[in-house]
Amino acid sequence: MKRNTLIALALTAGTIATQAQTFPLSLDRSKQAEVMMAKDQVLVSHDIGGFKMVVPIETGKRARGSDGDPDYAIFGTVSHDIDLGGKDLSQYDRLAMEILPTCEGQGVMNLNLSIDNSPASGLGAHLINLDNNRWNTIYLDISGIRRDHVDRLRFYTDQKGRNLFLGENLTYVAKGIRLLKTSAHYPEKGWATAPEAIAYSMSGYLPHGRKTALMGFDAPSFRIVDTTTGEVAFASRTRAVSDALGTFRVADFSSFKKPGTYRLECGTRRTEPFLIGDNAFKSSLWKVLNFIYCQRCGVEVEGIHGRCHNDVYSVRNGRKVSYGGGWHDAGDLSQQTLQTADVAFALAEAYAHERKADTALAKKLKAEAEHGFRFVLQQRLGGGWHASSIGLLHWTDGKPGTSDDITTVRTQDCAFDNFLYAGYEAFAAKRLDSDLAEKLRNAAIEDYAYARQRFVSHGYDKFPHMMEHTYNTSRSLFHAVMSWSASQMFRLTGDKKYADDAAAYARYLLRCQATGSKNPLLNGYFYRDTTKAVPVHFIHQSRDQMFAMALVELCKTQPRGADFQSWRGSLSLYAEHLKALMAHAGPYNMLPSGIWQAHEYDDGDGFARLHLFAPSNARELYDEQIVLGERIDDSHYLRRFPIWFSIFNGNEAILLSTAKAAAAMGNYLHDKQLSQIGMDQLYWTVGHNPFAQSLIYGEGHGYPSMDSFSSGEITGEMPVGIRAQADADAPYWPHTNNACYKEVWVTTAGKWLSLLAEY
Ligand SMILES: [Zn+2]
Known part of the structure; x- marks a missing residue:
């Protein structure tokens, strides 16, 4: 897929006007949550193979939905199942694989993955978004999916007809499908701040008003560092807050209002740069x-x-x-x-x-x-x-x-x-x-x-x-x-x-x-x-x-x-x-x-x-x-x-x-x-x-x-x-x-x- 290059915005406060950009903007997959998971340490890996699947885009039939929603319909679904015979996958928390999707033209490529357990977890399938004509490395955290009796992994795609960019068939080659046990933990439920994370406004903060961040770890103090000069612009103690939602560690820098580009640092941990200024968003x-x-x-x-x-x-x-x-x-x-x-x-x-x-x-x-x-x-x-x-x-x-x-x-x-x-x-x-x-x-x-x-x-x-x-x-x-x-x-x-x-x-x-x-x-x-x-x-x-x-x-x-x-x-x-x-x-x-x-x-x-x-x-x-x-x-x-x-x-x-x-x-x-x-x-x-x-x-x-x-x-x-x-x-x-x-x-x-x- 060809995308125009994003002209990066100058990450400086004070200048409001921005350069013209050409749409569609390019994708930055490197900071996508699932891609960042690839950095986690793997403790156990179990390979379960791969497959090849060819999907005709059209079936020659008309897509038919319900009477009330007649065109909310697809032409069909093509799938590939990997039979696991009721295997208990509870010890694994991650699924990884390599997938090469190919399609003539500039097709939008994706593949659904369903982990079919008995009884079902009720979460439905995960959509794997893919780049056409290249190998994609895929990671998915499966820790929240019920997986104590997995009948099969089901890979499938819906036949949605041909838009003018697509050829006749979609082809998917998958290899190295593997179950992983890792050292990382990414909760998906509750109010507790994710372990080891700093929850902050990544775009930045408007200059006036409340500015806080929450720590997913214990830390007595924090500092706001100016990324241009490297100097500490503000430092304070964190505050423990307990309320109906739990106990939290909060960094409050509301009183700091000077426009600029900063990081929040807390012990050895630090955020990415963010703005304080009217142009933060x-x-x-x-x-x-x-x-x-x-x-x-x-x-x-x-x-x-x-x-x-x-x-x-x-x-x-x-x-x-x-x-x-x-x-x-x-x-x-x-x-x-x-x-x-x-x-x-x-x-x-x-x-x-x-x-x-x-x-x-x-x-x-x-x-x-x-x-x-x-x-x-x-x-x-x-x-x-x-x-x-x-x-x-x-x-x-x-x-x-x-x-x-x-x-x-x-x-x-x-x-x-x-x-x-x-x-x-x-x-x-x-x-x-x-x-x-x-x-x-x-x-x-x-x-x-x-x-x-x-x-x-x-x-x-x-x-x-x-x-x-x-x-x-x-x-x-x-x-x-x-x-x-x-x-x-x-x-x-x-x-x-x-x-x-x-x-x-x-x-x-x-x-x-x-x-x-x-x-x-x-x-x-x-x-x-x-x-x-x-x-x-x-x-x-x-x-x-x-x-x-x-x-x-x-x-x-x-x-x-x-x-x-x-x-x-x-x-x-x-x-x-x-x-x-x-x-x-x-x-x-x-x-x-x-x-x-x-x-x-x-x-x-x-x-x-x-x-x-x-x-x-x-x-x-x-x-x-x-x-x-x-x-x-x-x-x-x-x-x-x-x-x-x-x-x-x-x-x-x-x-x-x-x-x-x-x-x-x-x-x-x-x-x-x-x-x-x-x-x-x-x-x-x-x-x-x-x-x-x-x-x-x-x-x-x-x-x-x-x-x-x-x-x-x-x-x-x-x-x-x-x-x-x-x-x-x-x-x-x-x-x-x-x-x-x-x-x-x-x-x-x-x-x-x-x-x-x-x-
Ligand atoms: Zn349209």
Whole structure:
């Protein structure tokens, strides 16, 4: 795979502007967690051979999925099994091998590995990402996989069709498959800092506010060393912290604010260089933007795929509209128009933030935002209808009129979606400095009008498509979005009718807020509706930021509005709630998911909309999981991670959404404590977590290989996020990179950009 070379960012503080970079950026596998494992000492090695496997890319048949998701399908699966006859592999903690994948063209190559035990460990397969046409050395920590009676190792790949870069067959040659016992230990569960590791923000720290690192070893003192001069810039004692999560060793250098490039040293151990400065996260912005670029659909992406999916259509009133464009959603090739719009808006926010500060970055952000908005505009089918989503696992030949054309893109005319489209289009029309501005403006006015009319005539949407991540939208979120959208329209047009709408829609929202308790933990958050029966939760896709953003926009655009004191009061109440939650965040400062209430399943419809694919015993599981949180009173518990039952687990998008809420309120209220909440979630993401891993591939080090099964490993990819197991309200980050916790997701990437636009 040919990739352009990354022009390394100068690792110096003070200079904000960066050099233009060419996408796709090259991969740095050397700092990938699994590759770093190769340095560990091997105590025992047991060779179990190799194999050769040839996989035809196509089968001549059409891929068929379920009735509800007809193109979420592959053509077939080809596998090679190594029979182990129930062998006990418990003494081994690592699996290693060499694999040579070959494919004509520039194929994205990967192979799934499943360790089939009786009984099964329930973790599923690990995706081995490979470089085409060369030997790859693979390491996987298997210590967390049940392996006391292993029937077979199963290597397999799905036949996903041919994108324009691929030849006829994929060939895999594996040799030296070996079971290892090593001296190293990489925990995948719990709050304890990984042994021997320093958990710190690998990108660096913004100059003001809290700066901490945690030690996975005992150390009485630490120092911050300037890497330019080699001199000790700051030194202090570490602090032992004991709380509900455990006992930790913390280095606190919050008082040190001088911009520069530093290492943290502690005895003989030292971190990689990191920045203190306003530009600490600039490098991550380039990388995450690169990930979004590489997820582009409808156009060629060098080294990944040719022009794709232009032969995928929506059909309405006999008119076919291509769904090629925007971005592939995740590891698969699905797309949801509204999520693409979410990301396009985040890019527009990031552009507006960087426009004057960094013209090279701003230019790239604008180009990517325009790519997204062009797709959103293209999916407007008239009369308030949009092509809205498709579940897609395979490539098509890209040629209209051939037998693999797809015409099952879903369509709908939900008011909620149109309100959000209108708000995003209005923001971009005003702030993106784009040639698309007039089209965006016209679309915003029309979409808002459709949305408003639909809401007046039909009320709340029924959200017909379960697989669209609007399915969980509560009435309170509905009103937050309506109000925020109306404020954006007011900003765009200056027409007072929109300001009046924004204020009117917010009245319902304020009636959904928890009030009246003396305990700030039980005050200030939002319920799903005015009955105040169940709090709002997000467990996968999150639009939690919209409550705060709606209120902040009202206060900013209508400072003399009749309800101004109510909006301001509501913001303060919500702000105090988030601060109260943070008091329970522990030394990693990971913002808890919120307050959960006993028997939430009594709201059957809301429960089913939040917990997709919940098992039949979900009520019992709910009762078991809620009490693992921190008890507040008889019916309320604080959960650090959401309650999860299904594949939709991983909290990164949830964290970043609420962080955005905190940061937006912090900026408006000039409240440093709120801004700190947002910063802490940035730090958690790039290494200030128990696993001392960066969750952005290529940023920092120790980033894991992720589940990017269609487009391959990509610099800047971000996962769905760290999950929890059902038996503890604690982080669980398996080495196995199965979906969806380690599946890459453009939603997470968009939220990273959106949060950084606040700093
Ligand atoms: Zn595509």
